[in-house]
Amino acid sequence: MADKEMVRFAIDGQEVEAEKGTMLLPVALEYGFEIPHLCYHEAVSPYGACRLCLVEVTKRGRTRLTTSCNYPVDEGIDVTTDSEDIQRARRMILELLLARAPHSERIKKLAYEAGIKETRFSLMDVGDCILCGLCERVCREVVGADAISFISRGDKRDVGPPFADPIACIACGACVYICPTDCIKMEERGDERTIVKWNRTLKMQECKSCGKPFAPLFQLNWIIDKVNLPKDFYDLCPVCRAGR
Amino acid sequence: MGDDGKGDGMKVRGLEDLKKLREEGLTRIYPDQVKITVGMATCGISAGANRVYEAIREGIEKEKLSIILAKSGCLGFCQREPLVDVWRPGFPRIIYEEMTPEKGVELLGEIFNGGLKKEWALCRMEEEVLFFEDEPLRYKIESGLEDRDAIPLYQDVGFYRKQLKIALRNCGYIDPESIEDYIARGGYFTLYKVLNEMKPEEIIEEAKRSGLRGRGGAGFPTGRKWESCRRAEGDKRYVVCNADEGDPGAYMDRSVLEGDPHSVLEGMLIGAYAIGAHEGYIYVRNEYPLAVKNMGTAIKKAEEMGLLGEDILGSGFDFTIKINRGGGAFVAGESTALMASIEGYVAEPRAKHIHTVESGLWDRPTNLNNVETWANVPVIVEKGADWYNKIGTEGSKGTKIFSLVGKINNTGLIEVPMGMTLREVIYDIGEGIPEGKQFKAVQTGGPSGGCIPDKLLDLPVDFDELTKVGSMMGSGGMIVMDESTCMVDVAKYFTDFLKDESCGKCTSCRDGTLRMYEILDNITKGKGKEGDIELLEELAWVTAEASLCALGQTAPNPVLSTIRYFRDEYEAHIRDKKCPAKVCNELLTFTIDPEACIACLKCKKLCPVEAITGEKKVPHEIDQSICIKCGTCREVCPVDAVRVE
Structure with a gap:
């Protein structure tokens, strides 16, 4: 392995060290600094959509507000995580997000912590989606199914399967797990699993031993094809497989 | 694919080849016979240049005239399109304005008879500036053409006088499809x-x-x-x-x-x-x-x-x-x-x-x-x-192209040295505001530029000066507005565009522009409330500071600049529920002046809610309890008898 180039810099006056080019947010979180964030997750690449993780970075004498999730750290930068401007920006962003996702517990909590009890904007009927893009990234980068994407732009921006046809969705639930506002729901009824937001319902495989449906057949075949597993690899549910 | 045969297979290997092509181009641009060139850029075509071109082509064919017909790009004066440029050996080049197919055919006869058709001419050219030569190219003009003086010289036309064309140096002078033409001009x-x-x-x-x-x-x-x-x-x-x-x-x-x-x-x-x-x-x-x-x-x-x-x-x-x-x-x-x-x-x-x-x-x-x-x-x-670097200002060198549009006498594409004042652009090149109306503001820099008021008309136009007053150079849009423009409505228009065209990634830009639009929309509909201006300013700050790209960072300019220079208009909308420019229909009361009304029934027929009464020869009247303030009556009245307050 090549030598890692380490850089030293300051966060709120405290000297820290990290590998050059690492993104600032994870470094700051590691050192125990609290920076609110919604569209960042360590499992996927940073995107910088929610704008909540704003910090002030001073580099070569110039200070500016920037998102920390996609800011690569560099020697000698000076980071402030809680200035008046940062708080002012965060408050407005949370107020805007609260109008999009008024039912989200996480947003309500973040807003409350920032001193916002209610939003001045009319509530939007978008099912609590804040367009953070975590579902799209986890589906593409981690699962590899690439079943959903952003659609349209501006205030009409949305996320979903292309042409509203969830043909590539394997109903694995990664998007359900990662969604920060819990706006993607998964339901299982009998031998069917539904990802409600994408309107995807798949039949589940029944375990050849205990008879319980345990995962969508389409998903299992997709994995078998993708990683070249034996055809009977998923005949048993995880419980029965473990007990064998 | 077909080819015109010229230069077929010929590779330019060195200076001699380029010079040869240059000669070829020069005979194409300045032939020893009459050449008629029609401005066929999009602006020309939308004004009917295609039909003018076809009519002239048919005329030449029918009369078997020995005239070359060519196409060129835009000479900038879009308002006077279609422009037709006539080159005749021994004559000045004459640019004819607002041509029609009929005028095109008539012009052929005039040329045949050696006439000038002065009354259709926009200007004449007797020389051209070539950046690649030390001296301007002067056309050889025969004596005995004294009546040509009735046609103004290109450089004396208000629209062109103060322009300096560097980036636009060849537009309108060459056939854009001919590489020889381009080479001919260096x-x-x-x-x-x-x-x-x-x-x-x-x-x-x-x-x-x-x-x-x-x-x-x-x-x-x-x-x-x-x-x-x-x-x-x-x-x-x-x-x-x-x-x-x-x-x-x-x-x-x-x-x-x-x-x-x-x-x-x-x-x-x-x-x-x-x-x-x-x-x-x-x-x-x-x-x-x-x-x-x-x-x-x-x-x-x-x-x-x-x-x-x-x-x-x-x-x-x-x-x-x-x-x-x-x-x-x-x-x-x-x-x-x-x-x-x-x-x-x-x-x-x-x-x-x-x-x-x-x-x-x-x-x-x-x-x-x-x-x-x-x-x-x-x-x-x-x-x-x-x-x-001798052209322009300290921090902005050279020239800049602007598209000068809106409420201005001369609309078109202009190129001027950096540092020219807005007043020179609007009153010298643009020759002022039509219909004797008052100038109100000029918006520079495209949809996310700012609106600059009359008190700043002496501002020299360059990158830094425009930014200082809350606007920007942008790519070079310049939209002139007169007293009949409502500045809140203008801010709403551009914010509407930006909220649609934001990519939608950053919360601050996507929702910031959307919420600014909603507030502006409310204000123009009489639903504005105290605190709206402050909320707009708060949103504008976050949109600019927290967004990733230049679109979001500049998106609040229309809102902020109109609040900065036209705050009284916002306040009139919000507090008095009045639109001073009489643009925002919901804030107006429509009445018909019985003295002016000619009782033509037009408004009565078109009123969507049947709020207008009256018969032939009986002046019409609007029932205010029914009127939905759509403004149709005002638009259709042939004698401007509909009053708004």
Whole structure:
């Protein structure tokens, strides 16, 4: 392995060290600094959509507000995580997000912590989606199914399967797990699993031993094809497989 | 594919070949016989130039006249289109304005009889400025044409007098489909000089010293950008031409691409050689079909002649250019979004903590400049940095193209030295406001520019001065507004555009512009409330400070500048529920002046809610309890009898 180039810099006056080019947010979180964030997750690449993780970075004498999730750290930068401007920006962003996702517990909590009890904007009927893009990234980068994407732009921006046809969705639930506002729901009824937001319902495989449906057949075949597993690899549910 | 045969198979290998082509071009541009040229850029065509061209063509054919008929790009004076330019040996060149097919045919007879048809003429030209010659090219004019003095000289026409055309130097003078025409006016000679006599570092030095700043909007120093790209590490470098011009009412780049595509190619070739790039892209919006076509033709011709491709002009330098057509998103004009689009992804900006000169297209060093920037390059290199940096102001060198539109007498495309005042642009070149109305504001810089009021009319136009007053240079839109424009309505219009055209990624831009729009919409509908102006300012601050790209960062300009200079209008809407400019229908009361009404029944018939009473010969009246304030009656009244308060 090549030598890692380490850089030293300051966060709120405290000297820290990290590998050059690492993104600032994870470094700051590691050192125990609290920076609110919604569209960042360590499992996927940073995107910088929610704008909540704003910090002030001073580099070569110039200070500016920037998102920390996609800011690569560099020697000698000076980071402030809680200035008046940062708080002012965060408050407005949370107020805007609260109008999009008024039912989200996480947003309500973040807003409350920032001193916002209610939003001045009319509530939007978008099912609590804040367009953070975590579902799209986890589906593409981690699962590899690439079943959903952003659609349209501006205030009409949305996320979903292309042409509203969830043909590539394997109903694995990664998007359900990662969604920060819990706006993607998964339901299982009998031998069917539904990802409600994408309107995807798949039949589940029944375990050849205990008879319980345990995962969508389409998903299992997709994995078998993708990683070249034996055809009977998923005949048993995880419980029965473990007990064998 | 067919070819016109000219230059077929001929490769330009050196100076002698270029000179030969130049001779060929000169006889094409200034033939020993009559030549009629119709301005066939998009502005001309939309005014009916196609029909004028066809009528003249038929007329020539029918009478078997020995007249050459040609097409050219835009001469800038779009309001007077279709423009027809007549070249006759021994005569001044005469530009005729507002031509029709009938006038075209009549003109043929006039030419046959040796007449001038003075009354249709916009101006006459007796010489041309060529940047590649020390002396202007003076036409040989026979004696005995004294009555030509009734036609003003080109340089005496108000619209043209104060202009200095560098980027637009060939537009309207050459056939954009002819490479010989371009070469005749000095084209590709600079490239020859660059490839044979100059080191890349010298060109970069020249570009830096010239003071040229990017014409796409941000105004970054071009030479410094080239230098960073040349120094960046990478196995391959790219140059890109940004022709994704999407501002409503602005068409600077379109005119250059349509009227003089080779100037952009030559600029890119010089830049690529300086940077060390061998591949280039032109990203042009697909809504510009003529620009795409003319640029495609130009690339093909340049390839055939060995001015693009391998071993250009025998120098060993290789460079190819591909056209990439954009799908219509305004944000695709943002450099990183544009690169994403070329790579096949959705046009969405990315963080620029690592600059595109280091990691751009396919993560390789990439230098992107706008159409107008590229078109300036050959002249700067030919005439030298010291010539160029004497034009303009301390911080903004050279000229800038503006599309001067809106409530102004002369609309069109203009190119002026940086530092000219807004007053000169609007009152000298634009010749003021129509119908004797009062000037109110000028919006510069495209949809996210700011509105500048009359008290700032003496502001010199350059990058820094415009930014200081809360607007920006942008790509060069200039929209003039008069007293009948409501500034809240204007802010709403541009914010509406921006909320639609934001890519939607950043919360601050997507929801910030949306919420500003909602508040503005409410204010114009009489639903404004105390605190709205402050909330707008709060939203504007976050949209500008927290958003990733220049679209979000500048999106609040229309709102902030109108609050800054026209706060009283906002307050009148919010507090008094009045629209001082009488534009916002919901805030107006419509009545019919019985003295003025001619009882024609027009408004009565068209009122959607039947709020108007009256018969023939009985003046009409509006029932205020029914009226929905749609404004139809005011629009249709033939005698302006509908009053608004």
